[in-house]
Amino acid sequence: MSSVGIKGYSYCLNHTPELGLHYGSTPFVEREAKGESDFLKSLPRYIQTYEQAAGYAPNQAYIGGIDYEAFEGAKTPWIENYLTNAQRYGRYGEIMPEDEFLGLMAICDVFDLIWLEKSFADEVKTKLSKDPVMNESIVARLKGVHELAEIETEVKDKKGRPLYYGGKIVGCVRNGHEIDDCLFAYVLMENLACKAGGVLALLHLLKNSGTKPEEIDFVIECSEEGAGDMNQRAGGNFAKAVAEIAGCVNASGCDIRGFCAGPVNALISGASQVAAGARKNCVVLAGGAVPKLYMNSRDHVKKGLPALEDCLGNFAVLLVPDDGTNPVIRLDALGKHSVGAGAAPQAVASALIYEPLSAQNLSFGDVDKYAAELQIPEITLPAGAGDVPHANIKMTAALAVMKKALEKSEMDGFIKKHGVIGFAHTQGHIPSGVPFIGVACDHIKAGTMKRVMIIGKGSLFLARLTNLADGASFLIEPSGGASDASKAGASRPGTPAAVSKEDVKSMILEALSEIVGKLS
């Protein structure tokens, strides 16, 4: 069995309500089309403070501030039962406040695109230096400090986009090109926010896994953003740009895209490269998507509910050769949605869940948890999109009934036992199963779970290239012992595989018996 160890993981949120109010696609398009409409005037009344966002149970579950079991037991509705004593930092990462995140975006800017007002920049520099994952060399990158008048001129006369904090302009993103819309200030802001989120996740990953930046060999970035210019619209490479800021000087990297299925495909790709010995290790990571902030806020405002889509989601996972000590991704039980599989939910579920299980003679009940599309239901339900993770496990249960692995009367029990409650923001690629990797690995290490399936599904039609459905899945399990690649010291191509003492003994015995045979 080919398998790859999961050595570490991190999950962070960036609480960015003002980026959302101005640049979330729903408010942004409304403002461009209608000016300051009634909806836009109402929206600020429905946003959460940082303290509320930090005390929101799903957010704490995401950053590991509370255990998944505590989250399952948290009083609902979560929006009426904010957790008391919620902290900024959790076991997996942090919820970074907006002012510091703007500072981190400026840190990640190497093209003089982000200008921050001087006193604001000084304040965030001090705050950022207290973050346990920051160091002097990273904070020292915060440059581009300007007077407010200069920033205002950049916005008014040069098509820059203002950055707000506390309702005031504290900086701007400068326009990158007069004609090329790939380099307009909005796009550059979106990409720099995604890069900054990726950097934060990577820094937490290094801390969580006790890894030095220079030990990282390869980085794969799998967000849904596109960085490039009009000649190469989404040319990339976010991965190397993120690695550079985090000080991963020995790493190379590339980006993998696939809408919400991107992270699972990226993890499979990274794991395959590590298993083959092509990479010593591989980080798979992604930052968040500014346009998706307040994406469903029209429905939230209409129903008088808090507009909860105020956080960018980030994650990072470190893959290493399977040395027998870490939970592993199995590469012999991958769910693959083929071109000919069909787009019906039944066909997708069958390809991603039933087929990899049956190929390994496993049944539906052999998987402790199925993690697919983990959107927070309090965001999606008022928008008419239903409870997405619940719908997914219901489909899995129905599929199990169809395959005669479950009685129809047992469906409810199966759903309760094997489903996951959604705790991820509606950030496209972020909810697609990957937020549960941390919980799964913790439980596998503790011996309380033995197998978890991570499932990503992508809506390819959005790009107008194809109407095909998409998805991928993999299983996480305890290690069955060191893999061949690990025994060979994560062998590089051409390195001979290690031979055990037992192998040598049996070869000698074989040779001796051959000689004895010839003598007699």
Add this chain to the structure above:
Amino acid sequence: MDLQNQQRIKDAAEKFGSDCIVILGSSDAEGAEIYAETVSNGDPTYAGPLAGVPLGLPVYHVFDQTIRDECDPAAWEEQISMMEMVLDPEALAAAVKGIRDQFSKNVL
């Protein structure tokens, strides 16, 4: 209903006239009602090409018995039976029927 789909349905209705039937696969009743109203009485959100355009098209949910009877049982088993266990087929069919009874012409 997104604006491109509204335009596609408007174009099809203009091309095929009363031969056109809309079959919905929506998973939630509220959404199904809005889609059904859009293609029969016009876009209730007044945002798309069907705003103020009452096409009067006959509209059915795929779980409606009339549609089900027209389907190949093997294809139904392969494509739809799983979702039948997941969703509430009667409620969805009834939600669309409610709108059809009010606004659709030339029903089956």
